[in-house]
Amino acid sequence: MEEQQKYARLFNDIDSEALISLGIVLLSTIVLIIVSQRGLNWLGNRLHGQVRFRIFALVPMTRLLILITALAIIVPIIVEPSLRNMVTLMGALGLAIGFAMKDYVSSLIAGVVSAVELPYRPGDWVQIGDTYGEVKHVGLRTVDIQTPDDDLVYVPHLKLWDHAVYNANNGGASLQCVASFYLHPEHEAGWVRKALRDVALTSAYLKFDQPIIVVAEEKPWGTHYRIRAYPVDPRQQFLFITDLTLRGKKVLSAAGVQSAMLPPDAALDNRNAVGSASSRGSD
Amino acid sequence: MGEQPSSADAPLWAVVELDQFRTPEQTQASQWRRSLRSVSTWLGGKNNAEQQVKDESELRALPEVRLAHIVPPIDWAPVAMALAQQLEGQDAPVTFFITTPFSGHASVVTHWAEKHHVTCLAPPTLSEIAEGSTQWVERCVNQREWAIPALERYFLRHTQGIQGIREFLERALSGRLGQGVIGCDSWTYAFLQRAIGIDGAPVFTLQSMEGEQLSRYFAEIATHSGQPPPVYSTRTGKQVLANLKGNGHELVKNEASRKGTNKELQRLAANCRGHVGLAWHYWRERLREPKVDDEEALWLVDALAEAELAADTGDIATLVLHALLVHGGLDDHCLGEVLPFSHHEALNARLALQRKGIVSNCEGRWQITPLSYASVRQLLESRKYLVDPL
Numbered sequence: 001m002e003e004q005q006k007y008a009r010l011f012n013d014i015d016s017e018a019l020i021s022l023g024i025v026l027l028s029t030i031v032l033i034i035v036s037q038r039g040l041n042w043l044g045n046r047l048h049g050q051v052r053f054r055i056f057a058l059v060p061m062t063r064l065l066i067l068i069t070a071l072a073i074i075v076p077i078i079v080e081p082s083l084r085n086m087v088t089l090m091g092a093l094g095l096a097i098g099f100a101m102k103d104y105v106s107s108l109i110a111g112v113v114s115a116v117e118l119p120y121r122p123g124d125w126v127q128i129g130d131t132y133g134e135v136k137h138v139g140l141r142t143v144d145i146q147t148p149d150d151d152l153v154y155v156p157h158l159k160l161w162d163h164a165v166y167n168a169n170n171g172g173a174s175l176q177c178v179a180s181f182y183l184h185p186e187h188e189a190g191w192v193r194k195a196l197r198d199v200a201l202t203s204a205y206l207k208f209d210q211p212i213i214v215v216a217e218e219k220p221w222g223t224h225y226r227i228r229a230y231p232v233d234p235r236q237q238f239l240f241i242t243d244l245t246l247r248g249k250k251v252l253s254a255a256g257v258q259s260a261m262l263p264p265d266a267a268l269d270n271r272n273a274v275g276s277a278s279s280r281g282s283d
Numbered sequence: 284m285g286e287q288p289s290s291a292d293a294p295l296w297a298v299v300e301l302d303q304f305r306t307p308e309q310t311q312a313s314q315w316r317r318s319l320r321s322v323s324t325w326l327g328g329k330n331n332a333e334q335q336v337k338d339e340s341e342l343r344a345l346p347e348v349r350l351a352h353i354v355p356p357i358d359w360a361p362v363a364m365a366l367a368q369q370l371e372g373q374d375a376p377v378t379f380f381i382t383t384p385f386s387g388h389a390s391v392v393t394h395w396a397e398k399h400h401v402t403c404l405a406p407p408t409l410s411e412i413a414e415g416s417t418q419w420v421e422r423c424v425n426q427r428e429w430a431i432p433a434l435e436r437y438f439l440r441h442t443q444g445i446q447g448i449r450e451f452l453e454r455a456l457s458g459r460l461g462q463g464v465i466g467c468d469s470w471t472y473a474f475l476q477r478a479i480g481i482d483g484a485p486v487f488t489l490q491s492m493e494g495e496q497l498s499r500y501f502a503e504i505a506t507h508s509g510q511p512p513p514v515y516s517t518r519t520g521k522q523v524l525a526n527l528k529g530n531g532h533e534l535v536k537n538e539a540s541r542k543g544t545n546k547e548l549q550r551l552a553a554n555c556r557g558h559v560g561l562a563w564h565y566w567r568e569r570l571r572e573p574k575v576d577d578e579e580a581l582w583l584v585d586a587l588a589e590a591e592l593a594a595d596t597g598d599i600a601t602l603v604l605h606a607l608l609v610h611g612g613l614d615d616h617c618l619g620e621v622l623p624f625s626h627h628e629a630l631n632a633r634l635a636l637q638r639k640g641i642v643s644n645c646e647g648r649w650q651i652t653p654l655s656y657a658s659v660r661q662l663l664e665s666r667k668y669l670v671d672p673l
Binding site for chain 1: 440441442444445477478594595598602605606621622623665666667668669
């Protein structure tokens with residue numbers, strides 16, 4: 001009898017008043033989260049430059065604050081907040097999580113970490129594992145990444161623990177793009193370097209307050225040139241790379257500079273390398 | 284007690300070094316106001332956000348003849364004189380004089396060259412620019428002194444289009460072409476500074492005008508046809524022009540009345556970033572007379588209700604606007620050459636902007652309309668495109 005009373009004291013009496021309070025808090029939490037997420041995303045999508053990323057960074061942080069506030073209100077309604085009760089409750093929760101919901105809860109905790117450490121935030125261009133794209137939403141359990149092929153990939157925050165996260169712009173508006181050119185060894189390298197620099201300088205997408213670098217690398221089959229430059233807006237990265245590539249090819253072709261004829265194995269290696277380099281914005 | 288020199292005492296035309304250029308008071312507030320109006324237009328549609336003292340339906344546009352008397356074209360000769368004073372003692376091989384679009388750098392440099400019997404160099408042909416030819420540079424070598432009124436006609440933003448101007452500026456800046464004065468659009472200057480590198484050459488510009496100076500200027504040009512008519516603001520109902528006494532040069536020194544008079548024109552000055560060429564277009568476009576003939580007074584309708592760009596203007600339109608500004612206006616063919624999409628897409632984007640009144644044709648070139656300039660500049664700046672230093 002005494003034992004029953006001891007467990008009964010763990011939880012408060014849930015009367016109709018407590019139920020109504022719980023309902024109101026839960027409803028308010030859901031409404032606040034929806035309004036803040038949609039509102040901030042709506043606002044961020046209409047802005048440009050650094051402000052856009054600052055607004056997006058507020059999305060997960062706001063949700064976390066709302067959830068913590070809601071928990072701080074809900075727990076005392078359900079549980080008598082004494083030390084013994086809290087230890088008992090945490091122990092029971094730990095047992096349940098350890099056996100049944102380890103990965104799920106790990107993702108939730110990683111979600112909290114991601115909201116604080118900000119390895120990615122909406123608007124960032126990231127690569128996690130094989131997935132590259134723009135972060136559209138940072139949820140409680142997953143981060144939603146839209147790939148250049150318009151697929152939406154839900155990556156669990158759990159990946160944070162054991163995967164490298166490549167963030168191409170890291171909450172800023174500067175994202176380096178790389179356009180590659182593979183040229184036959186017989187050419188005037190100084191002229192090519194200058195011409196490729198001019199190609200970048202005259203691109204309508206170019207961000208002028210970042211450097212333009214033309215890198216040349218000698219290979220057994222020829223010379224690999226890369227233009228490294230930044231577009232005005234990270235969302236223009238593929239248009240920018242395309243513009244650099246097309247105009248670069250036109251200039252080189254007009255000057256009689258021939259493309260390298262890659263041996264099949266080198267071509268295969270390079271295709272993989274370029275695929276990841278261009279899309280990640282670094283090489 | 285010492286008093287800060289007010290803009291009432293400042294000369295109307297002051298040519299200053301670029302780093303001494305200051306935008307007028309309230310320029311930032313004017314930008315905030317424009318952003319706010321853009322948001323309110325987006326939310327609630329276009330409406331007259333501010334209360335009007337005078338109903339605009341009671342007013343009509345001025346006949347062209349009367350307008351030509353009250354707002355004659357800007358005489359750039361005084362600016363050319365101010366530029367000449369700055370150039371005295373300059374021994375740099377190249378001196379730049381830059382202004383924003385519609386602010387007269389080409390006219391000023393042409394005036395200066397005529398007055399000092401200096402040859403104005405002919406710009407290269409379009410095919411010379413497009414082919415990247417540097418032959419035209421050879422035509423410039425036999426001049427001891429020369430002038431270029433509009434450098435924006437010397438290049439196109441593509442790989443071939445910058446070769447000629449690069450060669451020319453390299454030679455000119457090293458002193459191999461004698462001594463020259465170059466008039467240049469401020470947007471072109473910003474682009475060439477980054478793309479070619481023209482640091483080191485002295486750069487002058489026309490200092491901005493405050494509202495008080497604009498008030499004096501508009502009153503003075505209207506006095507050419509006699510005593511200037513009173514001009515009232517439809518927004519406030521107050522007079523907006525400075526009172527000129529007797530011979531028209533002695534200003535009424537009543538501080539309170541002067542401040543009240545200038546408030547509307549200070550708004551205009553801030554909106555135009557102090558550029559008199561832009562302010563002149565606003566003034567000309569916004570003057571009205573009453574439909575009832577027995578009234579002498581003129582009215583200035585809300586000076587800032589310009590053709591505005593929507594905040595969600597797309598990338599293609601933005602790139603078209605930026606290309607037009609960097610080149611000081613382009614025809615359709617050249618516009619297609621400097622943009623990273625097809626001529627067809629460029630034409631469509633240009634047509635859409637033309638329908639909205641954002642761009643217009645001037646002597647075969649499409650350019651931003653004067654009344655849209657402020658909002659276009661603000662949009663490009665907010666999106667981190669390269670903008671001019673003025």
